[in-house]
Amino acid sequence: xxxxxxxxxxxxxxxxxxxxxxxxxxxxxxxxxxxxxxxxxxxxxxxxxxxxxxxxxxxxxxxxxxxxxxxxxxxxxxxxxxxxxxxxxxxxxxxxxxxxxxxxxxxxxxxxxxxxxxxxxxxxxxxxxxxxxxxxxxxxxxxxxxxxxxxxxxxxxxxxxxxxxxxxxxxxxxxxxxxxxxxxxxxxxxxxxxxxxxxxxxxxxxxxxxxxxxxxxxxxxxxxxxxxxxxxxxxxxxxxxxxxxxxxxxxxxxxxxxxxxxxxxxxxxxxxxxxxxxxxxxxxxxxxxxxxxx
Amino acid sequence: xxxxxxxxxxxxxxxxxxxxxxxxxxxxxxxxxxxxxxxxxxxxxxxxxxxxxxxxxxxxxxxxxxxxxxxxxxxxxxxxxxxxxxxxxxxxxxxxxxxxxxxxxxxxxxxxxxxxxxxxxxxxxxxxxxxxxxxxxxxxxxxxxxxxxxxxxxxxxxxxxxxxxxxxxxxxxxxxxxxxxxxxxxxxxxxxxxxxxxxxxxxxxxxxxxxxxxxxxxxxxxxxxxxxxxxxxxxxxxxxxxxxxxxxxxxxxxxxxxxxxxxxxxxxxxxxxxxxxxxxxxxxxxxxxxxxxxxxxxxxxxxxxxxxxxxxxxxxxxxxxxxxxxxxxxxxxxxxxxxxxxxxxxxxxxxxxxxxxxxxxxxxxxxxxxxxxxxxxxxxxxxxxxxxxxxxxxxxxxxxxxxxxxxxxxxxxxxxxxxxxxx
Numbered sequence: 001x002x003x004x005x006x007x008x009x010x011x012x013x014x015x016x017x018x019x020x021x022x023x024x025x026x027x028x029x030x031x032x033x034x035x036x037x038x039x040x041x042x043x044x045x046x047x048x049x050x051x052x053x054x055x056x057x058x059x060x061x062x063x064x065x066x067x068x069x070x071x072x073x074x075x076x077x078x079x080x081x082x083x084x085x086x087x088x089x090x091x092x093x094x095x096x097x098x099x100x101x102x103x104x105x106x107x108x109x110x111x112x113x114x115x116x117x118x119x120x121x122x123x124x125x126x127x128x129x130x131x132x133x134x135x136x137x138x139x140x141x142x143x144x145x146x147x148x149x150x151x152x153x154x155x156x157x158x159x160x161x162x163x164x165x166x167x168x169x170x171x172x173x174x175x176x177x178x179x180x181x182x183x184x185x186x187x188x189x190x191x192x193x194x195x196x197x198x199x200x201x202x203x204x205x206x207x208x209x210x211x212x213x214x215x216x217x218x219x220x221x222x223x224x225x226x227x228x229x230x231x232x233x234x235x236x237x238x239x240x241x242x243x244x245x246x247x248x249x250x251x252x253x254x255x256x257x258x259x260x261x262x263x264x265x266x267x268x269x270x271x272x273x274x275x276x277x278x279x280x281x282x283x284x285x286x287x288x289x290x291x292x293x294x
Numbered sequence: 295x296x297x298x299x300x301x302x303x304x305x306x307x308x309x310x311x312x313x314x315x316x317x318x319x320x321x322x323x324x325x326x327x328x329x330x331x332x333x334x335x336x337x338x339x340x341x342x343x344x345x346x347x348x349x350x351x352x353x354x355x356x357x358x359x360x361x362x363x364x365x366x367x368x369x370x371x372x373x374x375x376x377x378x379x380x381x382x383x384x385x386x387x388x389x390x391x392x393x394x395x396x397x398x399x400x401x402x403x404x405x406x407x408x409x410x411x412x413x414x415x416x417x418x419x420x421x422x423x424x425x426x427x428x429x430x431x432x433x434x435x436x437x438x439x440x441x442x443x444x445x446x447x448x449x450x451x452x453x454x455x456x457x458x459x460x461x462x463x464x465x466x467x468x469x470x471x472x473x474x475x476x477x478x479x480x481x482x483x484x485x486x487x488x489x490x491x492x493x494x495x496x497x498x499x500x501x502x503x504x505x506x507x508x509x510x511x512x513x514x515x516x517x518x519x520x521x522x523x524x525x526x527x528x529x530x531x532x533x534x535x536x537x538x539x540x541x542x543x544x545x546x547x548x549x550x551x552x553x554x555x556x557x558x559x560x561x562x563x564x565x566x567x568x569x570x571x572x573x574x575x576x577x578x579x580x581x582x583x584x585x586x587x588x589x590x591x592x593x594x595x596x597x598x599x600x601x602x603x604x605x606x607x608x609x610x611x612x613x614x615x616x617x618x619x620x621x622x623x624x625x626x627x628x629x630x631x632x633x634x635x636x637x638x639x640x641x642x643x644x645x646x647x648x649x650x651x652x653x654x655x656x657x658x659x660x661x662x663x664x665x666x667x668x669x670x671x672x673x674x675x676x677x678x679x680x681x682x683x684x685x686x687x688x689x690x691x692x693x694x695x696x697x698x699x700x701x702x703x704x705x706x707x708x709x710x711x712x713x714x715x716x717x
Contacts, residue, residue, distance in 0.1 A: 044392070045367065045368070045392070046367070046368065046371040046372075046392075047371070126543070130543060130546055131539075131540075131541055131542065131543070131546070132539065132542060132543075132546045132549070132550060133546060133549065150540070150541035153487070153541040153696070154541075155698070239488060239543070240488055240489040240490070240684070240685070240688050241487065241488055241489055241492075241688040241689075241692050242688060242689055242692070242693060243489075243685055243688055243689060244685075244689045244711075245689070258360060258364045259360060259680070259681070259682065259685075260682070260715070261388075261391075261392055
């Protein structure tokens with residue numbers, strides 16, 4: 001009897017898990033295995049190809065454009081991940097001090113950009129920064145002696161500007177996570193600290209920062225994975241000009257697969273990106289956890 | 295109960311099949327979303343009204359460029375997709391090489407009344423593969439033209455009595471005219487600084503010198519490299535001397551012209567409806583448009599052609615009866631292409647292009663002469679709309695123009711980059 005009910009339980013468990021396992025298998029595991037296999041062939045975008053061993057990977061490491069893509073992606077990660085986390089925390093600390101309806105309104109204001117689709121974000125900022133008609137030129141010209149600047153068409157400004165827009169766009173989500181984290185810290189701890197004569201800065205350094213650390217680690221990891229996959233904003237803001245100089249990894253994959261019709265090479269580049277993301281995020285999470293436990 | 299539902303379902307299915315037989319549906323894909331797209335929708339409505347009860351075109355419009363062609367290629371490969379689609383002639387070599395296009399036999403063309411002699415020879419041939427088979431039927435020729443502000447040209451003494459610009463031909467005259475038109479508040483010329491526009495202007499001026507961009511598998515071979523560098527240096531000069539604003543986005547470059555802040559504007563014929571509509575609202579100055587002046591040795595203008603093609607849907611080909619209906623429809627659109635010319639384009643169909651009605655159509659008739667000396671994109675899987683050649687224009691032509699790269703250096707890098715991709 002016991003055996004039977006146990007078996008029933010297992011059957012029910014599998015039945016409940018089945019939809020997820022099937023979807024996960026069909027939409028993730030199977031394509032991933034295919035991608036690894038494809039990366040060792042010379043397949044076009046559609047159809048089979050012949051086995052070529054590590055030739056695609058060899059080609060990638062000698063391709064100047066791929067090196068540019070790796071560098072640009074890394075540069076973008078550096079520009080966006082830590083700044084967006086720190087600014088998110090700062091904003092959350094500020095919002096957390098507000099009370100009642102005002103807090104709701106301010107929080108909504110910070111969260112609003114997050115719900116916009118990337119195409120809208122692109123339109124807003126490309127018009128704001130437009131060299132000839134953009135309102136941002138009024139802010140820029142005092143620094144340049146009246147000279148209008150085409151922000152997204154000046155290479156050294158391109159990645160910082162895209163990172164700026166990205167931080168503006170996605171900040172709301174980080175703020176939300178931090179606020180949830182801050183609300184979890186009991187006010188009694190602060191009261192006790194205040195009684196002991198701890199100032200604002202000490203309170204932050206000794207209480208808020210250590211207790212919010214798990215959330216910070218989470219935000220950093222989410223941001224890292226997200227920004228390694230940067231594509232939309234770079235593609236839109238480059239607007240088909242200087243695409244080689246602003247190339248990022250996902251864009252390289254798109255170019256090889258859909259423009260050059262080289263499915264095998266694109267799969268190899270995808271494998272590299274996949275491994276980079278796995279290694280970087282596991283490494284980062286371990287590092288952050290180690291620091292948090294200290 | 296079940297029987298009842300089943301019966302109802304069967305009856306509905308039968309009804310649907312009956313309806314489908316009475317009126318066949320042609321699934322149509324295009325990428326025409328600009329001012330010309332509005333005219334195409336009107337034409338589609340007219341077609342459906344005229345053929346009500348017999349054939350109905352079910353049209354969808356998709357994003358121009360890479361997204362459209364990717365969708366076509368992937369759907370054809372799995373036996374999906376439309377019965378007919380618009381296709382740039384310049385993109386055909388790539389489409390044929392990836393097996394996205396189905397060849398059309400001479401018998402099929404004849405059965406629908408489509409004749410090669412009704413099209414310009416270069417235009418017709420551009421829709422053929424290296425195998426000599428026909429893969430498309432042209433609808434139009436579209437090109438870049440020079441838009442001009444009559445008031446500003448008149449002030450600079452560059453407007454003839456016929457209302458057309460004078461003294462723009464020849465390099466020295468052209469440069470002098472640009473210098474004369476430039477004032478403190480007004481630039482002489484606005485050009486969109488995007489890859490496609492850069493390519494069109496560059497290719498036009500290269501061909502005006504008789505240069506070959508691609509010959510026998512070699513990009514910018516021999517003295518063609520010098521000719522390319524000459525063009526890039528000239529375009530750079532426009533910016534350096536303040537005649538042309540640098541790094542102007544596509545919509546901003548149009549706005550500069552329509553706001554009277556640029557005396558002339560180089561852009562595609564497809565922006566004619568923009569000007570016509572503004573002028574109709576009384577929001578535009580007295581304007582005109584002509585063929586790009588002969589700045590170098592002889593007239594030549596970049597051109598491409600919207601054509602109709604049938605996708606090669608693997609395992610689910612468009613059947614013979616449907617193909618006949620499709621080609622009949624294609625012929626109908628060519629016969630009615632005077633309306634399409636309202637979108638600025640030059641009709642490919644010669645009986646319309648040479649008709650009195652088209653000759654009376656303004657401003658088209660002022661620049662139709664370009665069709666005779668039009669140069670189409672090089673025939674290569676690396677060339678055509680949204681191709682590596684277009685990308686190269688964004689990577690080398692645009693930065694050369696804005697002065698971020700040396701002209702000769704940019705030409706050399708462009709050659710090496712494309713030659714490398716051809717391997």
